[in-house]
Amino acid sequence: MPHHDRSSCGQLRLADAGKEVTLAGWVDALRDHGDVLFIHLRDRSGIVQVVFTPESTPQAVCDKAAELKSEFCVQITGRVIERAEGTDNPGIATGHIEVVAADLDILGRCAALPFQISEKSMTAGAAVKREETVGEDLRLQYRYLDLRRPTMQEHLIRRHRIVKTIRDFLDEQGFVEVETPMLTRSTPEGARDYLVPSRHFPKNFYALPQSPQLFKQLLMVGGMERYFQIVRCFRDEDLRPNRQPEFTQLDLEASFIDEAYLYTLFEELTVRIFKIGGIDLPRPFPRMTWQDAMNSTGSDRPDLRFGMTFQDATDLFTQTRYGIFKQILERGGCIKGINVRGASERLSKNVLQNEYAKEIVPGFGAKGMTWMRVMDGGLESNIVQFFSEAERRGILERFDARPGDVILMIADPSWSLVCTALGQLRLHLAHRLDLIPQGVYYPLWVTDFPLFEAADEGVTSSHHPFTMPDRTDFDPGNTDQLLALRSRAYDLVMNGEELGGGSIRINDRGLQQRIFQALGLGEQEVAEKFGFFLKALEFGAPPHGGIALGIDRVVAMILGAASIREVIAFPKNRSAFCPLTQAPSTVASAQLEELGLLDLGGNRPLPGAHAKKDPIETLAWVSRIGIDDPERPAIADALAQAVACAERVDRQASPQEAPLFRVAAVSNRTREGREARIHPLSENGELFKNAPAEKGGFFKTAAVLD
RNA sequence: GGGGGUGUAGUUCAGUUUGGUUAGAACGCCGGCCUGUCACGCCGGAGGUCGCGAGUUCGAGUCUCGUCGCUCCCGCCA
Numbered sequence: 001m002p003h004h005d006r007s008s009c010g011q012l013r014l015a016d017a018g019k020e021v022t023l024a025g026w027v028d029a030l031r032d033h034g035d036v037l038f039i040h041l042r043d044r045s046g047i048v049q050v051v052f053t054p055e056s057t058p059q060a061v062c063d064k065a066a067e068l069k070s071e072f073c074v075q076i077t078g079r080v081i082e083r084a085e086g087t088d089n090p091g092i093a094t095g096h097i098e099v100v101a102a103d104l105d106i107l108g109r110c111a112a113l114p115f116q117i118s119e120k121s122m123t124a125g126a127a128v129k130r131e132e133t134v135g136e137d138l139r140l141q142y143r144y145l146d147l148r149r150p151t152m153q154e155h156l157i158r159r160h161r162i163v164k165t166i167r168d169f170l171d172e173q174g175f176v177e178v179e180t181p182m183l184t185r186s187t188p189e190g191a192r193d194y195l196v197p198s199r200h201f202p203k204n205f206y207a208l209p210q211s212p213q214l215f216k217q218l219l220m221v222g223g224m225e226r227y228f229q230i231v232r233c234f235r236d237e238d239l240r241p242n243r244q245p246e247f248t249q250l251d252l253e254a255s256f257i258d259e260a261y262l263y264t265l266f267e268e269l270t271v272r273i274f275k276i277g278g279i280d281l282p283r284p285f286p287r288m289t290w291q292d293a294m295n296s297t298g299s300d301r302p303d304l305r306f307g308m309t310f311q312d313a314t315d316l317f318t319q320t321r322y323g324i325f326k327q328i329l330e331r332g333g334c335i336k337g338i339n340v341r342g343a344s345e346r347l348s349k350n351v352l353q354n355e356y357a358k359e360i361v362p363g364f365g366a367k368g369m370t371w372m373r374v375m376d377g378g379l380e381s382n383i384v385q386f387f388s389e390a391e392r393r394g395i396l397e398r399f400d401a402r403p404g405d406v407i408l409m410i411a412d413p414s415w416s417l418v419c420t421a422l423g424q425l426r427l428h429l430a431h432r433l434d435l436i437p438q439g440v441y442y443p444l445w446v447t448d449f450p451l452f453e454a455a456d457e458g459v460t461s462s463h464h465p466f467t468m469p470d471r472t473d474f475d476p477g478n479t480d481q482l483l484a485l486r487s488r489a490y491d492l493v494m495n496g497e498e499l500g501g502g503s504i505r506i507n508d509r510g511l512q513q514r515i516f517q518a519l520g521l522g523e524q525e526v527a528e529k530f531g532f533f534l535k536a537l538e539f540g541a542p543p544h545g546g547i548a549l550g551i552d553r554v555v556a557m558i559l560g561a562a563s564i565r566e567v568i569a570f571p572k573n574r575s576a577f578c579p580l581t582q583a584p585s586t587v588a589s590a591q592l593e594e595l596g597l598l599d600l601g602g603n604r605p606l607p608g609a610h611a612k613k614d615p616i617e618t619l620a621w622v623s624r625i626g627i628d629d630p631e632r633p634a635i636a637d638a639l640a641q642a643v644a645c646a647e648r649v650d651r652q653a654s655p656q657e658a659p660l661f662r663v664a665a666v667s668n669r670t671r672e673g674r675e676a677r678i679h680p681l682s683e684n685g686e687l688f689k690n691a692p693a694e695k696g697g698f699f700k701t702a703a704v705l706d
Numbered sequence: 707g708g709g710g711g712u713g714u715a716g717u718u719c720a721g722u723u724u725g726g727u728u729a730g731a732a733c734g735c736c737g738g739c740c741u742g743u744c745a746c747g748c749c750g751g752a753g754g755u756c757g758c759g760a761g762u763u764c765g766a767g768u769c770u771c772g773u774c775g776c777u778c779c780c781g782c783c784a
Contacts, residue, residue, distance in 0.1 A: 112716070
């Protein structure tokens, strides 16, 4: 069949009635009525009903059609006709017509399926759409079958649309897509690298990029001015539902720009791609500093689709008699709380005290939680009697409390612990009480992040070490000063998920050097790892900045997919394993040999090997004899003598001496009387010629030949 | 790395609380019937090492221990 003669199943309409068409696709479903056979034929465009009936279809074709099973790949020629009155199916787009088959070619038969592919119920009306129930591991193992399902095809097609929209938009804006290396250099900070051994440089490794960070900055030094790339990135960290070891980013960088430029550019881009999913985002996107985000939601990626934001109650309790609060405030702590509006019926005393205060909140890292239910007559709680009248009034006012509300407070000497624990509680309650509205999209820029955060020793970058600080007059040795620095970084957050982030970069060599210094990197280490980059900053590096967007997450959100794995053709599972190809896998020793990886451990014993080194056990094993406990001292003695003897010989042997293969004279002890001989094959080295070589020229033989 | 869930037919799941006859259902599969179905219908059939390994017991899908896979949460993810 010339391909241009082929029609698309899903596009046939009433207007095509009377046409002779050729279709190719897969058997989605069969309904055999004896003489009449209906099939749903599916291709990428959709589904159409094909009828085999003795009245219009040659008998030979009907006989062949009787062999059809689900998912056979077939080609069908036939005539499009309008369906008879009362037999149309409004559930499918082609439901007003059907194709009467005149010819059938079976292009590929199909074995028994590991799971059902047809999304039949989709054609029967949205009300009964089948829930996805097949185990994901099985779906991934047979991903090529899973991908036949219309939902998966739709995901991939719309992902393509989104990526194309991004490319078109950035092209309009003067951005140039440039590819950067996949085989690059490992850098010390950030996530764990995936490593690739080098054959030309044995025992040296490339790293797969965690992001094209340094290269995109070098492109700015290189005068590209506006660069972007839809690029695969790799991070060897433990997986989460929204994480894959390899994932796709929109990476973007521009010179001679500021934050305002990037906000405008990126908001327009985001609005356009969400539009593909029928989602209208309001502009401009609201902005919030990191400090405000933490203070009001306890998260650097606040979900603002619902309220229940924090109120600070520290000042209400400066004179309190309540021991726990008093101690915490004396230690410089703070108290924050949320009002769970109208939830007192769903949050009983028992639930609040035994579940939340004792179990759930401690799980978030806080020591405890104070709860109060707002009643007509005031506050009800296990500890309300410790609070003064003024304090109770203060609480009611501060939280705008009305009868039926529940007020929850967390206090701790650590401000950040109060925030993060209360933030987790806020999200937990929002899910439990179903407070998150569906179909709402709340974009938000989070800005003014701390440049550094405290580490075990000194500080570490909270974004990455190339981020421009808000001020440059800092002392790289002064930790307090460093922790007070803010970065010119920004994250794009949507519905509590971080979709992307970026920053204005450092383009001054001296400043970059001081940042490395602040991070505690030695001069030599910096020179070794980043020397090439610092050097580039010496040659008129332009001011620049950029942003990256997690494509998988964005697509999943736009399409309303449950997981990023639903919008990736061949994802890995939770353990970074590919059930389809069984990767990662072992490789042939020859491959390792070639890469110089066979003896990476050198002569060092393997961990745990020393435990097996009891010489008596070894002797017993190689000699195939059992040694009882009473016999051990004598054996140990004999062994020690043998070892001492061997050492003496070893000392006196000259280096030129050839090794001796046979100490004892050759004699035949098993069959006495016969002349002892050495087998010629042994003499000429042919004996083990066909034995599988183990490694390094040694052969594995049966133990009896030892 | 820590914690929770889970593993039973090709698939999705009951059964495990309280050990006891031949381990069930739905869908799928195989065979037969059926000329208007579209989640077709009817009749019949096959299909199980209850993840794996130990243990307790007269007896284990069920209880105990170990182990492996999958999955969710925390750590981690500049």
